[in-house]
Amino acid sequence: MSTFRNPVGPQPSSTYWRRRLMVILGLVAVIVVIVLIAVRPGSTPAATTGDDKKTNTAAPADSGKAADPETPCAPGVVTVEAITDAGDYIAGQQPLLSLSVTNTGTAACTFAVGADVQKYTITSGTEQIWTSTDCQAAATPESRVLEPGVALATTPFTWDRTRSDPAACESTERAPVTGGGASYHLAVAINGVESADTKQFLLN
Known part of the structure; x- marks a missing residue:
């Protein structure tokens, strides 16, 4: 009988050793294939709970505005500025009026900016010449998130110099106002916050 160490047969022993080596290599190859099928290299088993339920992952947070719309701007945080499109108007030229609001705080907050809470007043000396609330039509309320240090301007509108x-x-x-280089001042207010300064302009 042949043994693994001392093969016996009519052919040289080297022949038997080669045959056994080929058989051994074949067995090793089969074992490697079985192992690769059972455990794929580079793969990581998925973690499961005891009841084999999948775990949900949270979606990334929105990188846009991080302000809470329910957080109103604190008193004293918002400043308002009166704006005109020019400082000197030729005869017949109608000024464009607007305002800007700025959050001077360190966190974003919500502030009412609708036309229903805006007020524009034009004076000359001590005389009030025109105010937007005298004949204002119904306006829709609007709130906006004010980012810190970012001025938000309203859409300019025309004053007809009356x-x-x-x-x-x-x-x-309506009675027209005086031109010829007369000086006027625009003061604005929004949501109860008044501009600290007026904007001066001249009408020719």
Whole structure:
């Protein structure tokens, strides 16, 4: 009988050793294939709970505005500035009026900025010439998130260089104001916050 160490047969022993080596290599190859099928290299088993349920992952947070819309701006945080599109207007040129609001705090907050809470007042000397609330139509409320240090400006509108009168809102003829280099000042307020300074401009 042949043994693994001392093969016996009619052919030289080297022949038997080669045959046994080929058989051994074949067995090793089969074992390697079985191991690779059972455990794939580079793969990591998925973690499961005791009841084999999948775990949900949270979606990334939005990198846009991080402000809480329910957090109103604290008193004294918002400043308001009156704006005109020029400082000197030629005869017949109508000024464009607007305002800007700025959050001077360190965190974003929500502030009412709708036309229903805006007020524009034009004076000359001690005389009030025109105010936007005298004949203001119904306006839709609006709130916006104010980011720290970022000025938010309203859409400019035209002042027709006439006096306002709440008793003559339906009239198509209103008294024009004086030109010829006369000085006027625009003051603004929004949501109860008034501009610290007025904006001066001249009408020719």
